[in-house]
Structures are given as C-alpha cells and as structure tokens.
Amino acid sequence: MSAAIAGVFFDLDGTLADTAPDLAAAANRLVVERGRPPVAYDKLRPVASHGARGLLGAAFGLRPEDAEFPALRDIFLDYYEADIAVHTRLFDGMPQVLAALEAAGIPWGIVTNKIARFTVPLVAAIGLAPRASAVVSGDTTPHAKPHPAPLLHAAASAGVDPSRCVYVGDDLRDIQAGKAAGMITVTAAYGYCGDGDPPEAWGADHLIRHPSELIPLLMPAAIA
Missing domain, CATH: 3.40.50.1000 (HAD superfamily/HAD-like)
Structure with a gap:
C-alpha cells in the first residue's frame, strides 16, 4: 500500500x-412479544449489517414486500433507537x-x-x-x-x-x-x-x- x-x-x-448485540436484542424483543422463543444470536449476527431487512428476515422469515413487514419494521426500529448503545x-x-x-x-x-x-x-x-x-x-x-x-x-x-x-x-x-x-x-x-x-x-x-x-x-x- x-x-x-x-x-x-x-x-x-x-x-x-x-452493533449486533443491540440489533439482535431489539429483534428478539419483538420475537418474544409475539410468543415465540428468542432467535439464536449466531443466526442474527451475520445479517446485522442489513438492518431491519436482515434482522426481520432472519427472525420472522419476512421480506420487505410482505404485508406485515412495515409495521414490524417500525416497532423494531423504535426498540433499537431506545437502546441503541447498551451493548x-x-x-x-x-x-x-x-x-x-x-x-x-x-x-x-x-x-x-x-x-x-x-x-x-x-x-x-x-x-x-x-x-x-x-x-x-x-x-x-x-x-x-x-x-x-x-x-x-x-x-x-x-x-x-x-x-x-x-x-x-x-x-x-x-x-x-x-x-x-x-x-x-x-x-x-x-x-x-x-x-x-x-x-x-x-x-x-x-x-x-x-x-x-x-x-x-x-x-x-x-x-x-
């Protein structure tokens, strides 16, 4: 060089x-609130750079074009913003x-x-x-x-x-x-x-x- x-x-x-720990925490908060078991961190970490699209895709199998995606994305982002630098x-x-x-x-x-x-x-x-x-x-x-x-x-x-x-x-x-x-x-x-x-x-x-x-x-x- x-x-x-x-x-x-x-x-x-x-x-x-x-940043993956805080992103994963926001995603799993959403998962648990919907009566599902938390998603393994190892599944969420690789997609952390892709934000809501990556995290919600890994946690819920959702794509941006799915009807449920916008509402869950907004909640996820609010949760993440509230605890953006905890871990x-x-x-x-x-x-x-x-x-x-x-x-x-x-x-x-x-x-x-x-x-x-x-x-x-x-x-x-x-x-x-x-x-x-x-x-x-x-x-x-x-x-x-x-x-x-x-x-x-x-x-x-x-x-x-x-x-x-x-x-x-x-x-x-x-x-x-x-x-x-x-x-x-x-x-x-x-x-x-x-x-x-x-x-x-x-x-x-x-x-x-x-x-x-x-x-x-x-x-x-x-x-x-």
Missing part, C-alpha cells in the same frame, strides 16, 4: 463497532487503530448505510462524533452503498483525494462502493459478512481478520 494515504474511512456496523462497543483493537491514525495525522471517517436517525446518536454514544473527520449516513446522499456517492462525499468532507484513501468494510457492497470510488479496499473478515459469497471472494485489495492488522497495513513506517 502506498505511503501517501490521505484518509481512511470505515463502515460502522460490523467494521468499526460491534455496542468498538471492536477489540479498533481504539488503537484510530489512535494510531490520529497520531500519524491521517484523517478518518465513517460511511454507513445506517440512516442518520440512528447513526448520529450511536456515533455520539460511543464517543466518536468529535473525532471523525466525516460521518456519512445512508440518507446523507441520494444514493447508498454500493454506489460510490457516500464515499466520495466523505472524502470531500474530509478534504482528501479519494484515490489516496482506504475504505474498510465487512460487506460486499462496501468493497463494491470503495472500488467504484477509486479507493483502496479492505475487507473486515472479522465482521458480520452477510450470508452470501465468502469475504475472500469479494475482490478487495486486502483482507484482515482482526482490526489490529490495519496498523501495519496503514502506517507508512510499515510499508516497503
């Missing part, structure tokens, strides 16, 4: 922060990554498909709001990932050249968006990764299995 990295951007759910934490090793970027003077930011209604309070709750050079939500631009618009908006907000930026994400759409924006792409294989093709098949420039692997990858001193 070039030593001239201008900025690093992260997906939020499943890359920067482990959510940065992934192990990520605080050190952010500190290393800041020490090196490399701006970093967040680009998520989560809408601002949830992104803004969550980023504030986990203490990142004053530190991020850009926070782009799923409704910040007219297009969400895999379209490159959110990433290009983040680079513009941070005042950096997108061709000299890195995007780290745990979903195929993250890698697609990063490539379309002309950024170096890194698959966060420790994240949720969905239930489609394995992360190794996404075609990212790099793949990591723990956040700590980002430091030697990104820091100029570690680049040959």
